[in-house]
Amino acid sequence: MAINGKILGKILISGAGIAGLTLATLLKEQGHDLTVVERDKGLRAEGYMMDFFGSGWDVAERLGLTDKLRAIRYPIERFNFVDAAGHVYASMPLTRVGQALGGKYVYLRRSDLERILYDRAAQAGVAVDFGREVTALDAREDSVHVTFDDGSAGDFALVFGADGVHSQIRRLVFGDEAQFARFLGAYVAAYHLADHKFHLGHALNLYEETDRVAAYYPLDDTRMDATYVFRHGETHVPRDERLAFVRHAYDGAGWIAEDMLKAYRGHEPIYFDSLTQIVMPRWSKGRVALLGDACGCLTLLAGQGSHMAMAGAYVIAQELARHDGNFASAFAAYETKLKPAVAKRQADAAGFARVFIPSRRSRPWLRRLVVKAMFSPLLLPLMFRWFGAKSVLEGYP
Numbered sequence: 001m002a003i004n005g006k007i008l009g010k011i012l013i014s015g016a017g018i019a020g021l022t023l024a025t026l027l028k029e030q031g032h033d034l035t036v037v038e039r040d041k042g043l044r045a046e047g048y049m050m051d052f053f054g055s056g057w058d059v060a061e062r063l064g065l066t067d068k069l070r071a072i073r074y075p076i077e078r079f080n081f082v083d084a085a086g087h088v089y090a091s092m093p094l095t096r097v098g099q100a101l102g103g104k105y106v107y108l109r110r111s112d113l114e115r116i117l118y119d120r121a122a123q124a125g126v127a128v129d130f131g132r133e134v135t136a137l138d139a140r141e142d143s144v145h146v147t148f149d150d151g152s153a154g155d156f157a158l159v160f161g162a163d164g165v166h167s168q169i170r171r172l173v174f175g176d177e178a179q180f181a182r183f184l185g186a187y188v189a190a191y192h193l194a195d196h197k198f199h200l201g202h203a204l205n206l207y208e209e210t211d212r213v214a215a216y217y218p219l220d221d222t223r224m225d226a227t228y229v230f231r232h233g234e235t236h237v238p239r240d241e242r243l244a245f246v247r248h249a250y251d252g253a254g255w256i257a258e259d260m261l262k263a264y265r266g267h268e269p270i271y272f273d274s275l276t277q278i279v280m281p282r283w284s285k286g287r288v289a290l291l292g293d294a295c296g297c298l299t300l301l302a303g304q305g306s307h308m309a310m311a312g313a314y315v316i317a318q319e320l321a322r323h324d325g326n327f328a329s330a331f332a333a334y335e336t337k338l339k340p341a342v343a344k345r346q347a348d349a350a351g352f353a354r355v356f357i358p359s360r361r362s363r364p365w366l367r368r369l370v371v372k373a374m375f376s377p378l379l380l381p382l383m384f385r386w387f388g389a390k391s392v393l394e395g396y397p
């Protein structure tokens with residue numbers, strides 16, 4: 001409740017995802033009185049695969065979580081690039097990525113990271129109100145009056161929107177999503193296959209053909225996660241039409257791309273969205289601040305959204321402590337510190353979106369040459385340095 005003796009009052013965090021759970025842990029350990037609400041009814045067990053390193057790793061280290069991260073293992077030993085005919089045209093051991101990142105690297109599912117952060121938050125004394133969300137915010141001079149969907153209401157000294165790319169807090173405070181959305185010309189869907197007959201080996205397989213790619217991750221001998229990314233103009237896809245939409249996009253696709261979608265028995269993808277970044281001129285307004293995807297979604301193409309979500313939480317907590325509870329200066333310092341780093345990663349990801357999915361104009365031989373060069377032991381560490389593996393937490397304890 002107090003920072004260096006200065007009373008702030010109650011703090012509300014909306015969203016118990018990667019950013020929200022990290023911020024909740026840090027603020028709780030600073031002694032704040034917290035309310036954390038999460039729209040979902042509980043933690044999700046499923047999700048997509050992610051790689052984890054950089055600033056996210058540094059925050060995990062400061063939270064004492066790296067042993068738990070390293071304990072998560074999937075049978076992925078190699079990274080294969082597979083062409084339209086199903087041939088592996090480039091392959092490298094995953095240990096090479098670990099070496100390039102000084103051993104500070106793991107592959108895990110979003111749900112693994114969320115579970116680890118949730119347990120850490122619980123250990124710090126954080127309680128999450130699942131199945132509850134904010135419906136209205138009224139900024140008053142010395143507090144924010146918040147109404148929840150269960151009809152209850154309360155006054156909070158600070159409100160944090162950590163509620164993801166389609167943030168409700170952002171909509172209520174800054175306005176419609178459309179004004180901040182930067183569509184990258186593609187859609188993404190993630191699936192889980194519980195009992196499949198495909199032979200992936202102990203490798204992450206990245207399959208590509210014109211306008212569509214897919215990544216397959218073995219979880220054990222019979223289970224796998226798959227992520228599909230494909231070019232498509234912006235459109236609205238109703239929830240119950242998502243599966244058909246993706247299947248249609250992969251009609252006639254090679255290797256296991258089309259067959260895997262046919263074998264999927266769920267009613268809709270586990271995850272489905274457009275590839276859209278969130279770009280905002282300001283991340284805070286008065287007593288309300290946004291963090292993570294809510295204000296700076298990078299998309300999966302940056303491969304660092306969870307890192308920046310955790311870094312954002314860390315910087316906010318540090319700056320609140322440094323500014324002795326003066327939230328206006330703390331929020332200004334948070335934006336000054338993190339916005340340029342997020343903007344660079346967004347620009348990199350937007351550029352990468354143009355080449356990650358092959359187009360009709362792509363030259364396959366050139367693409368293969370570039371992939372082989374980029375993943376060579378010599379260039380890989382440089383590539384990670386360029387794409388933001390360097391921590392943004394320099395200057396913080």
Ligand SMILES: Cc1cc2nc3c(=O)[nH]c(=O)nc-3n(C[C@H](O)[C@H](O)[C@H](O)COP(=O)(O)OP(=O)(O)OC[C@H]3O[C@@H](n4cnc5c(N)ncnc54)[C@H](O)[C@@H]3O)c2cc1C
Pocket residue numbers: 014015016017018019020037038039040048049050051052056110132133134162163164165166167168169188190227271291292293294298299300303304305306307308309
């Ligand atoms: C397919 C895919 C692959 C990715 N790969 C990587 C990768 O390799 N490496 C990486 O670092 N990042 C990756 N990312 C990005 C990463 O997952 C996100 O950047 C990260 O999860 C953002 O964290 P967040 O806490 O801001 O949002 P989220 O993780 O989305 O969490 C938001 C939380 O808020 C909750 N919520 C939503 N609305 C409300 C509401 N109205 N009220 C209350 N709660 C609400 C949600 O249920 C959720 O729990 C990937 C993303 C995708 C889609």
